[in-house]
Amino acid sequence: MSVSAVSQSTPASAIDAVVRRVKEGSRTWAKLDLNDRLSVLRDLRHDFAAVAEPSVRAACEAKGIDPNGPMAGEEWLAGPLVVLRNIRLLMDSLRDIQRHGVPHIPASRLRTLEDGRLAARIFPKDPLEGMLLPRNVGEVYFQPGVTAANLREHQASFYRKPHEGRLCVVLGGGNVNSIPPADCLYKLFVEGTACVLKMNPVNAYLGPFLAQAFNVLSRHHFFALVYGGSEEGAALVNHPEVDEIHVTGSDRTHDALVWGPPGPEAEARRARNEPLLEKPFSSELGNISPVVVVPGPYSDGELRYQAENIAGMVSNNASFNCNSAKLLVQPKEWARRSLVVDGVQASLGQAAVRRAYYPGAEQRWKQFTEGRAGLRLVGSAATGELPFALIPDVDPAQAEDRVFRQEPWCTVLSETGLPGSDDPVAFLEQVVPFLNEKVWGTLNATLIVHPKSLKDPAVNAAVERAIRELRYGTVAINTWPAAGYALVSLPWGGHPTSSAQDIQSGLGWVHNTFMLEDIEKAVIRAPLTNMPPPPWVPGHRGARELGRKLVQFELGPSWLKVPGIAAAALRR
Secondary structure, rough: OOOOOOOOOOOOOHHHHHHHHHHHHHHHHOOOOOHHHHHHHHHHOOOOOOOHHHHHHHHHHOOOOOOHHHHHHHHHHHHHHHHHHHHHHHHHHHHHHHOOOOOOOOOHEOOOOOOOOEEEEEEHHHHHHHHOOOOOEEEEEEEEOOOOOHHHEOOHHHHHOOOOEEEEEOOOOOOOOHHHHHHHHHHHHOOOOOEEEOOOOOHHHHHHHHHHHHHHOOOOOEEEOOOOOOOHHHHHOOOOOOEEEEEEEHHHHHHHHHHHHOHHHHHHHHHHHOOOOOOOOEEEOOOOOOOOOOOOOOOOHHHHHHHHHHHHHHHHHHHOOOOOOEEEEEEEEOOHHHHHHHHHHHHHHOOOOOOOOOOOOHHHHHHOOOOOOOEEEEOOOOOEOEEEEEEEEEEEOOOOOOHHOOOOOOOOEEEEEEOOOHHHHHHHHHHHHHHHHHHHOEEEEEOOOHHHHHHOOHHHHHHHHHHHHHOEEEEEEOOOOOHHHHHHOOEEEEOOEOOOOOOOOOOEEEEEOOOOOOOOEEEEEEEOOOOOOOOOOOOOOOOOHHHHHHHHHHHHOOOOHHHHHHHOOOOO
């Protein structure tokens, strides 16, 4: 199917009919028993597998990627793989609910944090799953009040106390093609709400594939697709039959819907906390994703590995990811500081310069780069493309500098140095308040920490304290937080300290296949270096083959498929 062969907008009269039809269907959906829900998921898995390859090809056409080249692996890994994994894990959870009443987490996977709160290790679930990200561990930290004894009371509340039927409008993200279906899967199967999904104009080409894949839901009026821009979005969210809204996009979209068009009236309403839109609202709204390099005894090879890791966090998907690395934070006087920046620059030189497919990217790129002292440009860009831009040594005292206050949403990485040299404890004591108070966003952050440093009890305590105190929905150690997004079992969303008046990266969770509630954050830990290297590093030659093989694995996990996956992953 051609990228252009998609309806541009759904007429207002059709939107009204769709909403009323799905609202009626929501009452049936809420009463559907577990066996019927499992049957729906089986059909979804079959139908989504059928559209996996053509949807990847459409995405490659839209983003200027060779569908037969290694870079197509990005679309396999961030599209069909995430959705099919999501479906499989939801099936596991529904079977657990049949047997145990809630998705099962063994007591051996629970621990108490130093501040008394509960943490649950949910990845890997078993050794076979562990081979997806070798030596990685994913945990969920809960808010105070959740204990090992009452954890069941903070899981799967829809299945314990179902509502009578609710309708959620999902305003889909336009950058990553797993976002719209995964957001709907969460609302449908975790919260029990029927969904009307409005496709983002940027990836409206995905709509016909989702219509085919979600047919088992739409033919019973549990789900529907519509198209259009802000006008259609406003009609949906303000429709009287719509109970709640979920948005993946920008904080500006959220604020316009909740407080009204930008201007004095909206700011006055915000100050009085009198929103125009009072319906329940969940959202994921982007982030200035920081990567913090904690000083330690790194070898040149270890720094090179992490520089490639960071470069991959920048270059993936042409940097149109809410979790793309956007701010590198290091000690100002640390002797290895320049080596990290130089290493990231060298690795970005191995990455392809990409089509800037997201609207407004060139204007934003210029806003961040024009007049910058020491600006480093990487790659030669043709018309419609943007080179990578490194902005080193931004003064952290300039709190209003846009690199700390505005997400670039383009191929820009800034770097700043906080006072200090090689004392990791003193550095971390500065990092936490700097990120929490000076840097916009609450979605995800990365800490690069040497394992030898963690053998020092004082450093280990400082790192664990930083993980607990950082106000981010995902904190990753030595890896890209996008790994937590892709695992799907881990919750994904902004830190719960945000509010409608200061929304930051949004409120609420998606993915979260263990159906956990009262979550504070997800934490994913990885080794400093690993073999095979992560598939997002620039120049990974096996990424497409790896993505295809992992999709087949999710359709039927088996140890027999592991050697082929490993061979593709090792094609660095």
